[in-house]
Amino acid sequence: MNAQPIADNLFTDDNMTALVGARNKQTGHISFPLPLTPNDNIEPIALASRGTVWTYTVQRFPPKTPYAGPADPENFKPYIVAYVSLPGQTMVESRLTGVEPEDVKIGMEVELTAIPLDPDAPASEQKMIHAFQPV
Amino acid sequence: MSDVCIVGAGIHPFGRTEGRDGMDQGVYAVRQALADTGIAWEDVEFAFGGSAASGAADTMVSKLGLTGIQFINVSNGCATGGSALNAAASAIKSGEYEIGMAVGFDKHPRGAFNADPGAYGLPNWYGEAGYMLTTQFFGAKIMRYLHENDLSREALGRVSEKAFRNGAKTDHAWRRSEVDLETIMNAPMISDPLNKYMFCSPAEGAVALILASEKKAKELGGPMIRLKTSVMRTRPPGSFEVFAASIDNERGGTATEIAAKAAFEQAGMGPEDIDVAQLQDTESGAEIMHMAENGFCPHGDQEKWLIEGRTEINGALPVNTDGGCLACGEPIGASGLRQVYENVVQLRGTAGERQVPGDPKTAYTQVYGAPGVSAVTILQR
Numbered sequence: 001m002n003a004q005p006i007a008d009n010l011f012t013d014d015n016m017t018a019l020v021g022a023r024n025k026q027t028g029h030i031s032f033p034l035p036l037t038p039n040d041n042i043e044p045i046a047l048a049s050r051g052t053v054w055t056y057t058v059q060r061f062p063p064k065t066p067y068a069g070p071a072d073p074e075n076f077k078p079y080i081v082a083y084v085s086l087p088g089q090t091m092v093e094s095r096l097t098g099v100e101p102e103d104v105k106i107g108m109e110v111e112l113t114a115i116p117l118d119p120d121a122p123a124s125e126q127k128m129i130h131a132f133q134p135v
Numbered sequence: 136m137s138d139v140c141i142v143g144a145g146i147h148p149f150g151r152t153e154g155r156d157g158m159d160q161g162v163y164a165v166r167q168a169l170a171d172t173g174i175a176w177e178d179v180e181f182a183f184g185g186s187a188a189s190g191a192a193d194t195m196v197s198k199l200g201l202t203g204i205q206f207i208n209v210s211n212g213c214a215t216g217g218s219a220l221n222a223a224a225s226a227i228k229s230g231e232y233e234i235g236m237a238v239g240f241d242k243h244p245r246g247a248f249n250a251d252p253g254a255y256g257l258p259n260w261y262g263e264a265g266y267m268l269t270t271q272f273f274g275a276k277i278m279r280y281l282h283e284n285d286l287s288r289e290a291l292g293r294v295s296e297k298a299f300r301n302g303a304k305t306d307h308a309w310r311r312s313e314v315d316l317e318t319i320m321n322a323p324m325i326s327d328p329l330n331k332y333m334f335c336s337p338a339e340g341a342v343a344l345i346l347a348s349e350k351k352a353k354e355l356g357g358p359m360i361r362l363k364t365s366v367m368r369t370r371p372p373g374s375f376e377v378f379a380a381s382i383d384n385e386r387g388g389t390a391t392e393i394a395a396k397a398a399f400e401q402a403g404m405g406p407e408d409i410d411v412a413q414l415q416d417t418e419s420g421a422e423i424m425h426m427a428e429n430g431f432c433p434h435g436d437q438e439k440w441l442i443e444g445r446t447e448i449n450g451a452l453p454v455n456t457d458g459g460c461l462a463c464g465e466p467i468g469a470s471g472l473r474q475v476y477e478n479v480v481q482l483r484g485t486a487g488e489r490q491v492p493g494d495p496k497t498a499y500t501q502v503y504g505a506p507g508v509s510a511v512t513i514l515q516r
Contacts, residue, residue, distance in 0.1 A: 007260040032381035057274030066262030
């Protein structure tokens with residue numbers, strides 16, 4: 001079995017090519033992710049896979065639960081958390097990958113990918129989360 | 136309508152007190168406030184109180200005395216103290232009561248607050264993937280703000296340096312040692328651009344304030360500290376708040392901007408009329424943003440203000456004279472009331488080493504927190 005997305009309804013499909021946004025049918029307002037409970041006013045929409053970094057920070061210490069990624073203080077690798085602006089849609093909170101913290105620039109162009117939450121887990125048990133990488 | 140006056144104030148030192156729970160710290164603050172006012176618990180006609188993590192405030196009556204008074208619990212997140220004060224002031228303004236109390240207390244475990252995604256309407260993956268941290272929000276928000284307003288990281292360090300300098304002069308503060316700018320700037324990063332000296336910690340502490348009508352305050356004979364306004368507001372569209380998996384491309388205003396505007400209108404004053412201000416400083420970036428959001432300076436001028444020392448105790452607008460949350464920590468239920476306590480002390484002229492010079496007459500507080508709430512007070516002597 002291939003690595004699976006961490007949750008249903010996060011990506012549009014198992015190839016993880018786009019994130020699922022929530023579009024309000026009345027107002028057209030788009031947010032992410034889908035609400036926890038189904039809502040007649042909300043329809044799923046595929047979000048753009050390219051955008052720009054609006055802001056970011058770096059998670060420098062291993063988080064406590066409910067974090068389920070590698071949290072061993074000895075080997076913890078800081079990760080970048082950004083808001084990526086998808087034109088005409090919304091800004092999505094997302095990990096950045098393929099770039100070091102000191103090289104991130106506000107305004108840089110990025111595209112959607114998927115990364116394992118725990119890269120050291122066996123492939124069959126890997127949970128994939130969304131991330132953006134420099135174009 | 137009668138002005139509402141603050142006739143007494145009590146505080147349990149902030150920080151860590153082993154062996155005394157949050158509620159008992161609240162009781163300690165109440166007793167101090169009663170002694171400060173020169174009244175007995177039996178004289179208090181009503182109370183509003185709250186804590187986020189230390190139980191229902193009204194159960195305090197078992198320690199203070201079963202006088203049968205109205206005691207209403209307030210639960211309003213980071214605005215709990217501010218909302219208790221607001222409600223107490225309204226009860227007096229309505230003419231129903233002459234004298235009452237607002238109290239807030241808390242005792243939080245060490246380390247960052249742990250949060251459950253479901254409680255915020257978020258799916259479990261949000262927490263599992265490592266987004267459920269308040270520190271990330273503060274880092275990302277000030278990262279953008281520094282970028283947009285061309286401010287340097289050193290401005291953040293200057294806020295912390297001032298906080299610890301003021302905290303060192305404050306009896307009720309937790310962090311009582313100065314830290315120099317170089318040490319601050321070289322400390323380990325927590326959530327870029329914020330490092331360990333730039334965040335406040337959850338802590339413990341309690342504050343009680345006794346409020347009275349103008350008539351009652353005159354009878355009591357103490358200094359007349361008038362609560363000119365107490366305003367609490369929630370967020371407008373397009374604000375940037377904690378635990379947001381997405382935010383709108385179109386940016387909007389903030390709860391603080393709305394609260395500040397309403398407070399100045401109600402008090403018939405402007406930012407230029409304020410002599411001393413206590414502004415929410417959950418992290419150093421918050422103080423910087425709030426200097427502008429409350430109208431004290433234009434966005435982008437904060438670093439210049441800090442370099443020129445304009446927010447120091449002897450500056451044009453002293454900010455966070457007791458070291459704020461950075462030096463005192465943040466027991467959620469008590470934090471907003473601590474700001475008001477500090478202003479009462481400053482307006483009475485009894486702040487000792489940290490006293491703002493020049494006989495301050497007007498004082499401003501602003502508390503901000505999740506999920507986008509802000510509460511402002513203006514006091515006048």
